[in-house]
Amino acid sequence: MLMGTYTPRLDDKGRLFLPAKFRDQLSEGLVVTRGQERCLTVWPRPAFEQLAQQAQQAPVTDRAVRDYTRLLFAGASDDQPDKQGRLSIPPMLREYASLTRDVIVIGVVNRLEIWDAARWQEYSDAREQAFSDLGEEVFPRD
Template identity: 60%
Template sequence: MAFFGTYTPRLDDKGRLFLPAKFRDQLKEGLVLTKGQEHCVYVWSLDDFAALTRQAQKASFTKRANRDFQRMLFSGAAEETPDKQGRITLPPVLRTWASLERDCVAIGAMDRVEIWDAGAWERYADATEESYAQMSEEVMPGIE
């Protein structure tokens, strides 16, 4: 399963957001929302979050960086099931974390969806765009 594409849903007054139609089938059984890096919200399928949890459990808790990462990731986690219309409710702690108020951007990021404040996403994309070509050499050497 892979998520891709960029969509622009809006939060309603109750903190609900329509999942993009392209993502709904993969997440209809349930999902986990949690704090993402760069102050976005990660959206994981239940299976992918379970795999992430198993991986995190293998990290030694005696290392401070591991404990810090686990605390941030799991303390903000919330399980949701989309309603019949494909809406999910983002908990206040996650809306605050990602500065989500109204206009949002939902991007597919391979194994997860990321929900960003529209302005924050625009600033991030603008800042990262120039180094995109160089990143491919580092992240995926040998890709043609």
């Protein structure tokens, strides 16, 4: 399971050190792509392959499916961390998420998200009250 919040920095070449805690889970490869709310999503390769299988089974006659899969897969970049545990983020994806030097990496169960630090702070501050109010609606009790 991927969880926690980390604050690595992007270097001048657009690389960041993946938190050591996540490196084993990503050592066999990963896929970086656009996420919702202008963050980036880092999928362990097996999780992304599962998502790709779901996309293949979805009806291409559904406009929402076409729109989502186009943006998700067009922006996808498969990679493998280097020996130092660094991940290179392509310029197009850095631009999409407005990433500069200060970033936040969060673990979200089966994926990581990479956020511009200021954007993450705005997002989390704006949703704090809704988070407090939603507990039982998001995960209903059996």
